[in-house]
Amino acid sequence: MHILRYRPSGSGRDNISVGLLDDDRVLPLDVGSLGSLWSLPADALRKRLEGASGPGLALSEVDVLAPIDARTEVWACGVTYEISREARVEESDSADVYERVYDAERPELFFKSASWRVIGDGGTIAVRSDSVLDVPEPEVALVVNAFGEIVGYTICNDVSSRSIEGENPLYLPQAKIYLGACALGPMVRPAWEVPDPYALSIGLTIRRGGSIGWQGTASTGQLHRRYEELVSYLMRADVHPDGAVLSTGTCLVPPAPFTLEAGDVVEISVGGIGKLTNPVVRGIESMPRPADEPRTTSSAATGVLP
């Protein structure tokens, strides 16, 4: 069973529902948004899902949208796996900040995305045109409700510029937050259906032309922290009234000089959770945007959306 955000195929842009995928049938849930589900305590949320009924629609009759809306934000953790620590130490002039945070009591958490700019399964992700070394980061993402309970799991691609972060760690937000840098989905697996979240296989395949540009596998068994510990830092001095998505860090980094290129297709699979697939473009001008969003005309104002 998965929780999803969807639109019946061919229907109006605003005809968005929240539902439950059960045996290839999409059953609508009587909630206004995913965020309102995440505002419930876990036991009430579970009861709400059990109430889903009706003939619903076949999965082939709906467009699956990024599983995030309302005031739900995406946050991410850094340097939670040995492989991520090694990659940062290699690319940075300030290697010791990564060494220190790996062993510190306080983990690294950073803001990744507002809900409106998150890309769903099949949507286009981007590398920045002012970056020369770029990678996808395949991560297990926790869906956390307003009470700090882990209520689901999904997949996040924390697309990142290694060259911008490597130049100076204070450039982290520019390396991590831009249009096309955050993909999520395809859906959310309820937490009570995941027997061991520390034994999930993670696969990353980057397709280039007719072949494989890079491929790797790992497991959440290699995570250096506990999920609850990461969530406690997210919640300890903040509120998330519509819950939050917390991406738990990457365990796979294609080694330099590998860099993502326009035309690549990134596939991330996580056992029992799903597969997230996104084609890559280079530069904001190549990113598809909804027709009613004004485009900037000045070359100085590079892609600032209103």
Ligand code: DO4
């Ligand atoms: O320290 C920078 C970010 C690291 C990161 O995104 C990761 O380890 O996944």
Ligand code: MG
């Ligand atoms: Mg990451």
